[in-house]
Amino acid sequence: MTAHILDGNALAKTLRANFRQEAEALASRGARPGLAVILVGENPASQVYVRNKVNACADAGFYSEKHVFPGDATQADVLAKIRALNADPAIHGILVQLPLPAQFDAEAVLDAIVAEKDVDGFRAENVGALVLGLPCFVPCTPRGAMRLLEEAGVDVAGKEAVIVGRSNIVGKPMAMLLMHAGATVTVCHSRTRDLAAHCRRADILVAAVGKPRFITGEMIKPGAVVIDVGINRLPDGKLCGDVDFDAARVVAGAITPVPGGVGPMTIAMLLANTLESARNSVQNGAGNNA
Ligand SMILES: Nc1nc(=O)c2c([nH]1)NC[C@@H]1CN(c3ccc(C(=O)N[C@@H](CCC(=O)O)C(=O)O)cc3)C=[N+]21
Numbered sequence: 573m574t575a576h577i578l579d580g581n582a583l584a585k586t587l588r589a590n591f592r593q594e595a596e597a598l599a600s601r602g603a604r605p606g607l608a609v610i611l612v613g614e615n616p617a618s619q620v621y622v623r624n625k626v627n628a629c630a631d632a633g634f635y636s637e638k639h640v641f642p643g644d645a646t647q648a649d650v651l652a653k654i655r656a657l658n659a660d661p662a663i664h665g666i667l668v669q670l671p672l673p674a675q676f677d678a679e680a681v682l683d684a685i686v687a688e689k690d691v692d693g694f695r696a697e698n699v700g701a702l703v704l705g706l707p708c709f710v711p712c713t714p715r716g717a718m719r720l721l722e723e724a725g726v727d728v729a730g731k732e733a734v735i736v737g738r739s740n741i742v743g744k745p746m747a748m749l750l751m752h753a754g755a756t757v758t759v760c761h762s763r764t765r766d767l768a769a770h771c772r773r774a775d776i777l778v779a780a781v782g783k784p785r786f787i788t789g790e791m792i793k794p795g796a797v798v799i800d801v802g803i804n805r806l807p808d809g810k811l812c813g814d815v816d817f818d819a820a821r822v823v824a825g826a827i828t829p830v831p832g833g834v835g836p837m838t839i840a841m842l843l844a845n846t847l848e849s850a851r852n853s854v855q856n857g858a859g860n861n862a
């Protein structure tokens with residue numbers, strides 16, 4: 573058996589073409605979707621991701637701004653920029669690239685973004701709404717992972733889903749989305765006893781641990797759908813996921829590659845959330861002139 577490869581690059585490209593049509597429709601109503609990305613410091617991985625986000629905006633006909641601060645910038649500098657963007661009608665989404673340098677209180681910075689522009693979905697109001705099943709911005713990486721499951725034709729209801737990783741950005745929201753979709757969800761983490769046994773029960777296995785090739789072939793149930801959220805840079809400069817891809821692909825039924833799986837879908841869902849925010853602004857009578 574060889575797993576079906578879930579091509580995030582191809583799906584993201586198709587989605588961006590659809591977003592472009594919607595962006596033009598919104599632009600004609602005075603609300604071209606606009607995203608502002610804030611990057612602090614010179615983390616090379618962050619620079620790549622931010623560049624990908626800005627390029628994706630251009631490709632989808634969105635307006636975007638990139639605000640780069642030096643690594644020794646103060647929190648007050650960044651907060652002032654966020655306040656200006658909060659009030660800017662051309663901007664529908666504000667993203668502060670994480671991680672922030674150590675001198676920052678990331679919680680306080682994210683909290684400064686008005687909820688209507690929190691397209692990452694990281695603020696407490698958003699997380700609360702997600703848990704309650706109310707309208708909200710669904711965090712981009714889990715939303716992209718769910719979209720890939722849909723693309724794979726996976727009927728989530730009744731399935732055993734196992735998530736490895738309990739982060740606020742991936743593990744926790746992913747658990748909520750899978751639960752809402754009807755899966756029986758187990759969240760495993762660094763303290764879990766007999767992780768392999770949990771993983772082997774999974775019809776849907778989501779790896780979000782941040783350790784290269786941590787999930788081995790023996791941890792996968794034959795035919796399972798494997799979603800690899802990991803992006804790890806190896807000493808030779810190559811990227812690899814949290815799953816041992818070569819071992820997994822001969823066991824799994826479907827699997828996301830790294831790169832080219834969840835990563836591009838994360839960016840596509842950032843655009844989807846920004847589009848949603850622009851649509852909301854039109855409904856609330858607060859478009860822009862972009
Ligand atoms: N406020 C905030 N929101 C985020 O959504 C956020 C963040 N901070 N900090 C970092 C993580 C990571 N993340 C990725 C986005 C795209 C790729 C991506 O495009 N990956 C390509 C490869 C990129 C490469 O070549 O390095 C791929 O998987 O094919 C990866 C990772 C968003 N994050």
Ligand SMILES: [Mg+2]
Pocket residue numbers: 736737738739740742743744780781
């Ligand atoms: Mg996690």
